[in-house]
Each structure stands twice: as C-alpha cells, then as structure tokens.
Amino acid sequence: MYRELIKYIILYCIICGISIGICYLNYIMEDINYTLQFFLMNFFQFISWIILIIGVVKTLPKYKLSNKRVWFYYTIMMSIVGVIKSFAELINTLI
Numbered sequence: 001m002y003r004e005l006i007k008y009i010i011l012y013c014i015i016c017g018i019s020i021g022i023c024y025l026n027y028i029m030e031d032i033n034y035t036l037q038f039f040l041m042n043f044f045q046f047i048s049w050i051i052l053i054i055g056v057v058k059t060l061p062k063y064k065l066s067n068k069r070v071w072f073y074y075t076i077m078m079s080i081v082g083v084i085k086s087f088a089e090l091i092n093t094l095i
Contacts, residue, residue, distance in 0.1 A: 008055025012048050019044035039093045046086035053079045 022041045026032050056075050061068045 005055060005059040008051060008059070012052045012055065015044055015048040015051060019048065035093065039090070042086060042090045042093055046083065046090055049079050049082040049086055053083065 019041050022037060022044065025037050025040075026034070053076060056072050056079065060072050063069065
C-alpha cells in the first residue's frame with residue numbers, strides 16, 4: 001500500500017514541478033504567448049490534483065474505522081476543492 005502511495009506522491013510532485021517550470025518558460029522561449037503559458041500552468045496544476053485523487057482512492061485503507069482512512073477522506077475532499085479551483089482557473093484562462 002505504501003509503495004503505491006509513494007509512487008503517486010512522486011508523480012504528483014513531478015507534475016507540480018512541471019507546472020512551476022512552465023512559469024519560467026518565457027525565459028527559455030522568447031516569443032511565447034503568455035495566455036498559452038498561463039493555460040499550460042493551470043492545466044498541469046489541474047492534472048496534478050487529479051493524480052492525487054486517483055492515488056488516494058486506489059490506496060484507501062481497507063479497514064473502515066481506521067484513523068488513516070479519515071485522513072484519506074480529508075485528502076480526497078481537499079483535492080476535490082483543488083480540482084474545482086484549478087478547473088475554474090483553466091476555464092477563466094480560455095474566456
């Protein structure tokens with residue numbers, strides 16, 4: 001269980017790193033559209049939250065009355081809030 005959870009956490013961190021790296025894309029490419037850059041940043045942030053939700057759901061503890069399960073539910077709820085916020089920013093970028 002923990003090995004699979006660590007894989008998802010590492011994948012989440014990699015995607016967040018890509019999102020942060022896109023912030024500095026205008027230093028690498030001279031004529032980049034700032035709207036495209038902002039869209040890509042929000043898109044990878046949106047994907048990172050979805051990866052976190054998938055990882056938590058797949059590694060949810062089996063015992064229903066466990067304290068760990070409560071923290072997993074908390075992570076799922078906070079991630080869903082993050083997904084909604086990122087999706088709203090993504091749509092706002094396109095408008």
